[in-house]
Amino acid sequence: MKHTRLRSMLIAGVLATALVGTGCKGKEKAKEPVVQPAADTPQQSTPAPVEISSDDELRNSLKDALKDFPGVNAEVKDGEIILTGTIERARLQVLMLALNSLRPKKITNNLTVK
Amino acid sequence: MAISSSVLQQKYSELINSATSAGVQNLQVRDQDNVLYIDGEAPSGEVKDRLWDVYNRIDPDFRAGDLILNIDVSSMVPGTTATVATESSNLNIRKGPGTDQPIIGKAAHNSEVTLISKTNDQWWLVRTEKGEEGYAYAQYLKV
Structure with missing residues (x-):
C-alpha cells in the first residue's frame, strides 16, 4: 500500500510538472506572431489554382522567347504550347527554361532533337 | 510531409526533394489537369540550373509534357x-x-x-x- 501511494504521488508530480511545462510553452508561443497554420490544419487542402497565361499573352511572349531559336516553331492552343521543328540537344534546356516561365498550361515537345 | 502524393509528385519526387534541400523558398507543388506545376524561388542561378538538370534526367528531352517548372532566382534584385x-x-x-x-x-x-x-x-x-x-x-x- 505504501508503495502504491508513493507511486501515485510520483505520477501526480510528473503530471503536474508536465502541465506546468506545457503552460509555459503556450505562453511563449502566444508572444510570437502567428505565421504558420496549426500543425493539425491539413496543409494544401485548397491550393490556389495555377495561373495560366491567355493564348494571346503566350503568343506575344513566344515571339521574344523563340527569337534565338530559328529552327523552332510553336503553336498555342488553349494554354498549351506545341513545339515542332529541330533543335540541338545542348540548346533544348535553355529553350524549355524560357518557355516554362511563360505560365503555359502545358508544353508538348514534338521537336526533333539533334 | 504530404499525406498523399500524386503519381506525378512521386515521379518528380527527386526534383521536389532537391528543391527543398537546396533552400528553394515559397515552393508550391500543385496537380492540375494531369500536369504538375512546381513554382518557387531558388537562392541562386546554380541551384536553378541544378534543378533543371534533375528534371531533364527524370524526363529526358522533356518529352512527357506533364510538368511546368517555374523557378525564379531570388538573388536577382534591383541593384545587383x-x-x-x-x-x-x-x-x-x-x-x-x-x-x-x-x-x-x-x-x-x-x-x-x-x-x-x-x-x-x-x-x-x-x-x-x-x-x-x-x-x-x-x-x-x-x-
Whole structure:
C-alpha cells in the first residue's frame, strides 16, 4: 500500500510538472506572431489554382522567347504550347527554361532533337 | 510531409526533394489537369540550373509534357550585378521590353550589367558597363 501511494504521488508530480511545462510553452508561443497554420490544419487542402497565361499573352511572349531559336516553331492552343521543328540537344534546356516561365498550361515537345 | 502524393509528385519526387534541400523558398507543388506545376524561388542561378538538370534526367528531352517548372532566382534584385550569359554573342539592349523594340546598345558576352528594375518574367531594365540603359531578355542574365 505504501508503495502504491508513493507511486501515485510520483505520477501526480510528473503530471503536474508536465502541465506546468506545457503552460509555459503556450505562453511563449502566444508572444510570437502567428505565421504558420496549426500543425493539425491539413496543409494544401485548397491550393490556389495555377495561373495560366491567355493564348494571346503566350503568343506575344513566344515571339521574344523563340527569337534565338530559328529552327523552332510553336503553336498555342488553349494554354498549351506545341513545339515542332529541330533543335540541338545542348540548346533544348535553355529553350524549355524560357518557355516554362511563360505560365503555359502545358508544353508538348514534338521537336526533333539533334 | 504530404499525406498523399500524386503519381506525378512521386515521379518528380527527386526534383521536389532537391528543391527543398537546396533552400528553394515559397515552393508550391500543385496537380492540375494531369500536369504538375512546381513554382518557387531558388537562392541562386546554380541551384536553378541544378534543378533543371534533375528534371531533364527524370524526363529526358522533356518529352512527357506533364510538368511546368517555374523557378525564379531570388538573388536577382534591383541593384545587383548580373553576368551576360549568352552562348557567345552580344546581348541586345533594347529601347523597350520586346524584341520588336529598337536595339539601343549591346552588352558583351560574359560582361556585367547592373539590374535596375524587373519589367516581367522575361525582361529587365539594365545598365551596361558603358552606361547604356535599356531592356535585356532575362534568360541571358545570371547572378
